[in-house]
Amino acid sequence: MSDTFNPYSPPRSAIEETLGHDNDVVWRQGKVVILRQREHLPHRCIKCNADAPLGAKPVRLYWHAPGWYVLLLINVLIYLVAAMLVRKRASVHIALCERHLKRRFVGRLIGWGGSLSMLLGMVLGISEDVPSAIVVCAIGFFASLVAGVTLARTVYPVRINDLYVKVKGCGSAFVASLPAFPDA
Structure with a gap:
């Protein structure tokens, strides 16, 4: 960028100068x-910083201020409607190596397959009137959901605003490879 003055160039904001x-x-x-809105993460595995030969996939992220969770004390339906109205959206392209892609696939398989099979077990337990099967399948249902979410989750939003998307869940090697955020 040259230091010459161009009277026809668009104005620049103060935040843009510091970045x-x-x-x-x-x-x-x-x-x-931290990444700018509508930008992509580097084309490396976000978990281990290895090469990601299969390409980056878009992940939709939603975030709202934590204060909206107070509405859960009033009514779940009111919270859901309010959260849908006030949430911020971002699409982040993430890349994973083969090892972490397999882990994500296994997590989805455990989450979906385990919860659906446990749900079927609960229905069969109810129809056959076997209370112990209902309890075991109910516990298995929630355990498979938790295990699936834990294994399949890649990144999650910390904050989304008009300029930036802040996410957690990246591996320490990937995070260490990035430059520090310039404090303005």
């Missing part, structure tokens, strides 16, 4: 990865 050149779109701040 540096256009190649700086992804940073770290502790364990949090």
Whole structure:
């Protein structure tokens, strides 16, 4: 970028001046990865920083301020409606290596397959009037959901605003490879 004055160039904001050149779109701040809206993470596995030969996949993220959870004390339906109205959205392209893609697939398989099979077991337990099967399948249902979410989750939003998307869930090697966020 040249230092000559161009009267026809569009104005630049103060925040844009502090962020540096256009190649700086992804940073770290502790364990949090910060990227500009509508930008992509580097094409490396977000868990182990290895090569990701299969390409990046878009992941939709939704976030709302934590204060909205107070509505759960009033009514779940009111909370759901309010959360749908006030949530912020972002699409982040993430890349995973083969090992972490398999882990995510296994997590989805456990989550969906386990919960559906346990749900079927509960229905059969109810129809055959076997209370112990109902209890075991109910516990298995929730356990498979928790295990599936834990294994399949890649990144999750910490904050989304008009300029940035802040996410957690990336591996320490990936986070360490990013430049520090410039404090303005």
